[in-house]
Amino acid sequence: MRVTIRDVASKVGVSPMTVSRVINASPRVSDETRRRVQGAIAELGYVPNRLASGLTRRTTRAFGVIVPDVGNPFFTLVVRGAEEAAWRAGYHVILCNTQADLERERGYIEDMLAFQVDGLLVAAVSDQSQPHLKLLTRNGVPFVLIDRSVAGFKTDLVQGDSVSGARQLVQHLIGLGHRRIAMITESDEVSTARDRLQGYREALEAAEIAFLPELVVETSTVDPRLACQATLDLLDLAETPTALFAVNNIAVIGVAEAARARSLEIPRDIAVVCFDEVDYASRFHPFLTVMSQPAETFGTIATQLLLDRLAGRVAERRRVVVLPADLVVRESCGAQLPVS
Amino acid sequence: MRVTIRDVASKVGVSPMTVSRVINASPRVSDETRRRVQGAIAELGYVPNRLASGLTRRTTRAFGVIVPDVGNPFFTLVVRGAEEAAWRAGYHVILCNTQADLERERGYIEDMLAFQVDGLLVAAVSDQSQPHLKLLTRNGVPFVLIDRSVAGFKTDLVQGDSVSGARQLVQHLIGLGHRRIAMITESDEVSTARDRLQGYREALEAAEIAFLPELVVETSTVDPRLACQATLDLLDLAETPTALFAVNNIAVIGVAEAARARSLEIPRDIAVVCFDEVDYASRFHPFLTVMSQPAETFGTIATQLLLDRLAGRVAERRRVVVLPADLVVRESCGAQLPVS
DNA sequence: GCCAGTTGCGTTACCGATACCACAAATGCA
């Protein structure tokens, strides 16, 4: 049923090898033959079988991108950046969505290995992704970590400056007069969560504000519902926080929901800030003050690192790229904005 | 570098064939041998080469899902539903994001063909996707269209009830007293846009309101910026509309932005409704009244149709599944909500 | 006109896995 190179060859009356040469733009084919072969390819709708060509050449010119949640605007942009850069370099991208599930992550990594991709970009679920990633090194497949580092893995890495970013966000809140600042975070097996908590602590320490464990709530995974519940718990404290720092754009959704459920108005009753743009939602009220990361650049740079490795232009050691984040002050923090 | 079946075989001291049997859970292997082979597989980190096995068997147990924009919450959920259903059936999903670009769509369809996927789910860019899809039929690869039909293509299809959904939304606005209702839509080469415009017209007609062409603005593609500009144009009309119907969740973002730019409050100054949930954003103000579609179900049902074809359980004719949409009344339409 | 170099194309072997067949050893049943 599927059209093969032999179908094309016999239609034109040449050998499969000649068709192969036309496909791969080899110069050793006469113009006349080339034209006839191209005609047959178009007419039959022939598409070369990459399983077969991937077998003989040792490359598929494709790489996998594994992210925990394509629906998260941050990762959507990362993927877009990666796709763009890959496309320009003549590579194709296979996208895998793990839904932050380790099981699934392992499955996809095996899949990518099975499909013989030339390399991978991985935003790992957590430090527990380590065994899956070992599969890659053992098979000699290069990969670049995005956004999150994985404990005990010394590979190329593109990440944001979570420590400093979080510190700035919290300092901003402190500058607005807040002293009782809570944080909604996720498992500290995720490097970004760990780093942001650290930044939070540093900011408090610098302002000589005591770190209160009860003001930090950790949800098992990042999810609006869990974050909402966590926020409600915080709001039930005898002494409620006056400001809230959400570990990312997903958690903040739950925070906003909880505030609404308690009829608290942001920022009048409680100030809110978070990491990452909320994309479309940041155009809606409450207009969130965020630490904005250049998500698309994460994707393009990671792709560049990977392409470098594939091309053998290898800086032998691992390369770590840290991209700065930008404080975008909107309304949710309660800052008085100059009239624009 | 890559571990092959021969590496495993020679390590254990059996033939590759025996290893293959272990991988594929053939019963004709002694427990003893099976254990030793499995040990070697784990130890070497061997992952079977699917390029090779895909060549001999005629299946890869993978299928492609092609959508215009994974960042669109509607499609994110479609993908999630498809992944879920595929996973359960032992299939793997390769996700392709066309960014509503025909060129890219063609590239991805060729890629999927090249990777010998067993089938595809396609949310096509527009009617102009027809030539790409013909490639699939010519190569005998089954596919199911999602969300959008493509003119002249009689294949399996899972879509929403756009005509009736749009009619209901507009009727709802009319019921609230609006007579001057504008619509922001996209190219009428997209079936859903076509159908929603039709529903809009039907609702007007039923209420004996004249259809005014100047109240319908068509943007070339669906994009918040374009929708924002389109809305501004509408608000510049001598007689401005009192209500606005956005063709989908992306367009409505631009509408909200435009309203804000003009310091109009929703719904006090202008009522707004749209198709599709805005996901996270619908938890933010303005709380949008929407026609909610069961996006995840789109994915699961489309997958089911595809799996049926792959399994040969074919209802020979095409099957069309139309999923109903639900009017979710929130605040943006200006309806008085009962106190909950 | 001769020989070296180029051009255009075909042949053969192989990538890594599996379908199919073969076959020795173990087992079952009369």
Next chain:
DNA sequence: TGCATTTGTGGTATCGGTAACGCAACTGGC
């Protein structure tokens, strides 16, 4: 014990391409 069957394993060909090589026919410089 004898013969049929089952069990466990290996050998060979093959999937659809391509690398490497081969080789006629043409080109061109002397």
